Amino acid sequence: GQQPALAAGHSLGEYSALVAAGSLSFEQALKLVANRGKYMMEAVPPGLGTMAAIMGLDYGKIEEVLKEVSSGLVQVANWNSDEQIVIAGEKRAVEEAMEKLRAPRAVLLQVSGPFHTKLMSPAAEKLKADLDLVTIKDPAFPVISNYTGKIITTAAEVKESLTKQIVNPVLWYPSMMTADQQGIEVAVEFGPGRVLTGLLKRISRRWPKPPALYNIDDLASLEKVRQAESGG
Template sequence: MFAALFPGQGSQKVGMGRAFAEGSAAARAVFERAEAALPGLLDTIWEGPEEALRLTENQQPALLAVSAAAWAAWREAGGPDPAYAAGHSLGEWSAHVAAGTLELEDALRLVRNRGRYMQEAVPEGEGAMAAILKLDEAAVREVVQRTEGVWIANLNSPGQVVISGRKEAVEAAAAQLKERRGRVVPLKVSAPFHSELMAPAREALARDLARVELRTPRFPVFSNVTAEPATDPERIRELLLAQITAPVRWVEILEGMHGRGVTTFVELGSGNVLTGLVRRTLPEARALNAEEPEGLAAALKEVVS
């Protein structure tokens, strides 16, 4: 049994997805639809500059388009639907495009707005995020709970927790965590994602999402918020909004899939971040990366064998 995984912000790079466009008619059609929905998006994806691709409002639709193209190439090559799917933060939207919950064009416009609203929620320089390594969730949570203005944003793998919030609060929590022998890695991000400071973005996106039809997904997609699969369209709508301020419970998602019989995970889209997180969380599972056509072909062979 296999699950499909879709990456989030931080996995982007200029030129991503071009090999799929050149080698797959289905992927090329996805990119053409993406360009029609958001003119200029393909230039940003394939030509850059990197600074433009890093902008949250560009990065989110760019990554979604590339994941959707990789998924189209997978299906064109005879790839089956997964038992489950999940995406890391933004990637949850990509998973719902793959599952048919959202139309590609609707999702692209929504995540562009999502990125813009998230950037506008907190003035640049006032928020921060940091990855905490070598400490477990309980140790990080203890410090966060007694530090006002900071929240747990991502539970990525055992020994990798991301915190987010006001810059001075993140720095104060980080100092305490260093004293506990944690390793602190400040993240180069433009806003404090997955914190309560993103509440204005959640409220703004709610108005946009209310106008879009969501359908029952062809396969269950795990929610970042609950770490459980969701199939009811209205519940999915609620969870996609709640996700903006809630932590990404990635460890629980992977463990939940594994507990339901998933032994193989295929990451579809740019980068290999999620492949690495699977290997650190579930060393006994197979983690395969379909970032390029060659990787997709190898993953397909493993899945259908």
């Protein structure tokens, strides 16, 4: 089959991208993500933290307002698109932020913790220790880091990205802009649902040449994409 020009994965999906690129083995990734989930659940007591999706405000505006929150820690957790940003932190601080932001639409998410925030620091430390014991390879093709929104090509960058993405926002919008700079013509989302292709459809509508978008979640959809890209 064809080798991708690059790969990216949202949050946990970064591990899938790295397995596809040969940087981690499937077995290594399974153990790491199992521990990652355990460490993140242990980092913050249930009910203390939460997340909220903010629609219709730009990143800069949200960052400025979050600095004014005084009731606890809250920060950007996911920069999903130019019009959808997720904030996370201590529950009372997230609620205060929602009041101050006065966004066109804001929704508290049904999640178990304030992921991708500094509150996850204990989890990041434990995961770093696990990563130090794993043999990580340079990716066979470029992977875009959640942590930087830029391409990473070395094992050292992979380790840094996986450690730091736990306590920093997923920079998905900048990641997709990086993909555009690489001249992608086709984007394929693997797995159930079309959340990421939906985001990319909205992000790329201002690009001179938006990519063709596909989703593969079973053998039938794989064959459909193969036929579409081979001209039938």
